[in-house]
Amino acid sequence: MAAIDKELKESLGKAAQKALDVEVNPQEIVIEIPKRKEQGDFSSNLAMQLTKQLKRNPREIAAAIVESFEDPIVEKIEIAGPGFLNFTLKKDRYAEVVEEVLSKGADFGTLKPNGIKVNVEYVSANPTGSLHLGHARGAAWGDALTRIMKKAGYDVTREYYVNDAGNQIRNLALSVQARYLQALGKEAEIGKDGYNGADVKEFGAALAEKYGDKFAEDTEENLNFFRKEGIQFELDKIKRDLGRYRVGFDVWSSEQKLRDDHEVEAVLEKLDEKGYLYENDGAMWFRSTDFNDDKDRVLKKQDGSFTYLVPDIAYHNNKYQRGYDLMVDLFGADHHGYIPRLKGSMAALGNDPDKLNVDIIQMVRLVQDGKEVVMSKREGNATTIVELMDWVGTDAARYFFVARALDSHLDFDLGLAKSQTNDNPVFYAQYAHARMASILKAAADLPKPENYNGLVHEKEIELMKALQEYENVIAETARTRQVHRMTHYIQSLASKFHSFYTVCKVNDPANPELSAQRMALVKAAKTVLASALDLIGVDAPESM
Numbered sequence: 001m002a003a004i005d006k007e008l009k010e011s012l013g014k015a016a017q018k019a020l021d022v023e024v025n026p027q028e029i030v031i032e033i034p035k036r037k038e039q040g041d042f043s044s045n046l047a048m049q050l051t052k053q054l055k056r057n058p059r060e061i062a063a064a065i066v067e068s069f070e071d072p073i074v075e076k077i078e079i080a081g082p083g084f085l086n087f088t089l090k091k092d093r094y095a096e097v098v099e100e101v102l103s104k105g106a107d108f109g110t111l112k113p114n115g116i117k118v119n120v121e122y123v124s125a126n127p128t129g130s131l132h133l134g135h136a137r138g139a140a141w142g143d144a145l146t147r148i149m150k151k152a153g154y155d156v157t158r159e160y161y162v163n164d165a166g167n168q169i170r171n172l173a174l175s176v177q178a179r180y181l182q183a184l185g186k187e188a189e190i191g192k193d194g195y196n197g198a199d200v201k202e203f204g205a206a207l208a209e210k211y212g213d214k215f216a217e218d219t220e221e222n223l224n225f226f227r228k229e230g231i232q233f234e235l236d237k238i239k240r241d242l243g244r245y246r247v248g249f250d251v252w253s254s255e256q257k258l259r260d261d262h263e264v265e266a267v268l269e270k271l272d273e274k275g276y277l278y279e280n281d282g283a284m285w286f287r288s289t290d291f292n293d294d295k296d297r298v299l300k301k302q303d304g305s306f307t308y309l310v311p312d313i314a315y316h317n318n319k320y321q322r323g324y325d326l327m328v329d330l331f332g333a334d335h336h337g338y339i340p341r342l343k344g345s346m347a348a349l350g351n352d353p354d355k356l357n358v359d360i361i362q363m364v365r366l367v368q369d370g371k372e373v374v375m376s377k378r379e380g381n382a383t384t385i386v387e388l389m390d391w392v393g394t395d396a397a398r399y400f401f402v403a404r405a406l407d408s409h410l411d412f413d414l415g416l417a418k419s420q421t422n423d424n425p426v427f428y429a430q431y432a433h434a435r436m437a438s439i440l441k442a443a444a445d446l447p448k449p450e451n452y453n454g455l456v457h458e459k460e461i462e463l464m465k466a467l468q469e470y471e472n473v474i475a476e477t478a479r480t481r482q483v484h485r486m487t488h489y490i491q492s493l494a495s496k497f498h499s500f501y502t503v504c505k506v507n508d509p510a511n512p513e514l515s516a517q518r519m520a521l522v523k524a525a526k527t528v529l530a531s532a533l534d535l536i537g538v539d540a541p542e543s544m
Contacts, residue, residue, distance in 0.1 A: 003471050004073070005031040005042065008087060011071040012046055019068035020054060020061065033465075040078065040086035041465070047083035058083030094464035095452035098517075101467060101524035106531055109470045111153040118154045119319055120146050122330040123242070124161040127234035128172045129197055131241055131385040133364040137410065138330045139385070140401035141361070143247040144483045144536040145328070151535060152478035157324070160249045161315060164231050165256040166308070171195065172234070173227035177215075179204020180226065184213055203233050241386055245394060246537045253318075255311050263314040264306065267349060268299065271313075276348045291344025291353075294337075309338075313345045320351045328481065329358045330406075336360055359481060360407050368414045392417040395538045399426040402536050403487040425491055429533065432494035434544040435501070436526035440519065443507045449516040459500040460518070463525060466493045470528050474535075483536070490532050497525050 009026035016024045024046070034043045047062035054061060062083040069077060073093040078086045101108045122142025125135050146158045163169070175195040181188035183205040190196055207215075207229065215222045235252075242248070258264060268284075271277050276287045277299070284300035286309075299310050319327050331338065335358075343353040365372050366383060374383055388397050396417040403425060404410050422428045455464065470489070477485045506518045530540035 004089070004093070004468055005472060007071065007073060008042055008044070011069060011074075012044060012065065012085075015065045015069040016046065016050065019064040020050070022050060022054065024050070034086060039080065040076075040088040042087045042089070043080075044085045044087075045083070046085060047079075051083075091456045091461060092453055094461050094468060095455045097464050097468045098452050098455070098520050098524045101527050102520060105527060108528060109474050109531060110151055111471065111475060113155065114153040116154050116325045117157075117323060118149060118326045118328065119157045119159055119322070119324040120149070120328045120330075121159045121161055123238075123247070124163070125238065126163045126168055127231050127238060128168055128195060129234070130199070131238060132382045133366070133385075133388065133412070134332055134361060136245070136385040136388060136397060137364050137401045137406075138332075138361045139242060139245060139247045140398045140537065141406050141483055142330050144398075144402050144486070145478075145481055147535045147537070148474060148483065148486060149478045152474050154478060157251055158249045159251045159253060161253050161255070162231075162235065163255050163311075165259055165311070167193075169227060169231065172200075172230045173223050175200050176204050176207070176230040176233075177223060177226040180207045181216060183208035184216060186216065199237070200230075203230075241384075244389060245385060246398070253315065255315065258311055258314045258318065263318060264311055267314045267317050267345075268310065271345070271348055274348060274350075286341070286345065286348075288341040288344045291340065291347055293340040293344055297341050309341060309345075312342060313349075316342065316346060316356065317349055317351065320346065320349075320355070325355065327356045329356070330361055331358050333360055333362050357481075362407055362409045364401075364410045364412055366414055367411045373414065395430070396424075396426045398537045399429075399487065402483045405482065405484050425487065426538065429490045429494045429529070430539070430541050431544055432497050433526060433529050433533070433540045434542060436497065436522050436529070437542040439501070439506060439522050440526065443515070443519050446507075446512065446516045446519050449513060449520055452517050452520065454514045454517045455521060457500075457504055459496075459503045460521060463493075463496045463500045463521060466496045467524055467528050470532070486532060486536055490529065490536075493525065493529055493532065497522075497529070 006026070008031050009029040012029050013024045013026040016022050028049075029046050030044060030049070032043050034040055047058040047065060050056075050061050051058045059079060059082065062079045062085055065085065066077050066079065073089050074087050075090045076088045078088075080086050104110075120142055122145075123131070123135055123139045125131055131139070142158070146156045149156045171191070171193045172195055175190055178188040178190050178194065179201045181204075207226075215225050268277070271286065276290065278285050278287065282302040283298050285296045286299050288297045289295060297309055298307050300306055316327070339358045342358070343356055346356055347353040366388075367373065385397075392400075392414060400412055400417055401410070416424055417426070418424075420427050422431075455461070466489075473485060473489045477483060500521075504518060506515065506522060508515050533540045
């Protein structure tokens with residue numbers, strides 16, 4: 001069954017062709033749901049869209065379209081205002097969605113593959129410590145986005161870029177080495193740039209217990225050992241925490257591998273060949289102002305070391321070489337100014353910069369009773385993703401992080417996230433699912449209905465409209481990358497179910513046929529709600 005809006009668009013396109021001899025692309029026709037019920041089920045401004053092209057009054061255009069319009073799902077069309085077309089559908093049209101949901105099950109809403117190859121990179125925290133709130137928000141958003149895009153037919157690769165080279169990694173290696181030596185009873189300083197976390201101290205002690213003084217000598221070879229062990233320790237911790245957070249990746253890309261494969265030097269040579277590099281004051285500069293950056297950027301410092309932009313250029317060029325049609329990076333708010341120089345470097349290398357999209361993650365504050373709080377116990381100044389999950393649970397953490405637009409600052413209300421009231425959107429949605437499960441369990445002996453023609457009550461139609469809308473929400477959420485649209489849908493679906501259940505007697509012994517149809521509607525709603533919750537990585541409990 002085609003989505004209703006798609007069917008209306010096609011019928012409108014045919015009517016315009018027949019009545020006005022004008023070609024209209026159905027995909028460019030706007031179909032909306034009117035704000036007021038008396039305006040019908042759907043509305044279109046096609047007549048106004050065609051006014052400039054046809055040089056005619058929009059109401060005249062609308063009248064001509066109505067005269068030629070044919071679609072068996074429409075009961076009536078009315079022309080409103082300057083030329084809006086308002087459609088009222090036949091009531092039995094919505095009932096078709098129940099049968100479709102029940103036949104497709106969890107596959108309902110899954111769109112056909114569109115052939116678009118997408119890479120989404122998110123989290124990518126340095127392997128030098130625990131994941132914190134900013135990482136938690138990006139992880140929840142990125143994971144939900146990739147789930148939704150896969151559902152929408154995209155070929156998605158989930159990627160984590162591991163910054164396992166450079167000064168921060170050297171500092172990690174030195175910190176692990178110092179803790180190892182201290183555990184052996186030797187003198188060693190962490191240093192002002194070292195990592196003082198309790199986990200690094202415990203890891204150093206574990207290495208001392210395992211290896212004794214085998215690596216106590218101060219050599220570069222031994223430091224490489226601590227570097228390798230430190231990276232693996234931190235990555236294992238990150239993977240463990242992300243696993244608990246229900247976040248996974250298909251690819252873990254290594255900065256060190258890019259360096260070892262000489263991809264860094266290769267992009268610099270190419271930029272130089274194209275005339276985008278120059279030397280000044282003993283440093284190598286990139287002419288990023290040629291690509292709308294506010295100033296040129298240093299790529300190689302006077303001491304011969306690279307700035308962090310250089311491996312990023314090599315890394316993103318590597319993504320282009322892998323043949324993605326679309327690349328999405330989730331960057332922290334402090335990287336906003338980084339975008340022009342990164343996209344500019346891709347253009348300079350001959351890559352299409354429009355294929356690279358960067359979405360900014362704004363800051364997060366934890367608040368309770370209107371005041372900012374820090375829950376951290378082990379690290380002192382920042383709350384970890386694990387501490388947040390311990391406090392509010394994985395479901396609430398994930399839901400709250402995707403319920404607000406990524407580019408908006410977020411105050412995470414701890415009290416609300418822990419509350420078991422309808423004010424808590426997670427509780428409200430999950431309770432709706434558990435309630436559906438309870439209803440179905442109590443009426444398991446009802447027979448399968450012959451049809452769904454009895455579902456004509458206003459609240460039943462509203463609920464079926466919401467089910468019908470699911471496919472569109474998936475498509476639009478994937479296209480716009482606005483994941484919070486899915487949480488809005490979840491709240492709306494739960495609300496419409498609660499309203500339906502309050503007004504309609506679902507299990508009526510005096511009317512078994514209608515009861516069976518309503519139970520089928522409950523089952524369909526439960527299927528879609530569980531699917532929508534899964535797309536944002538939240539459980540759909542059978543009981544609460």
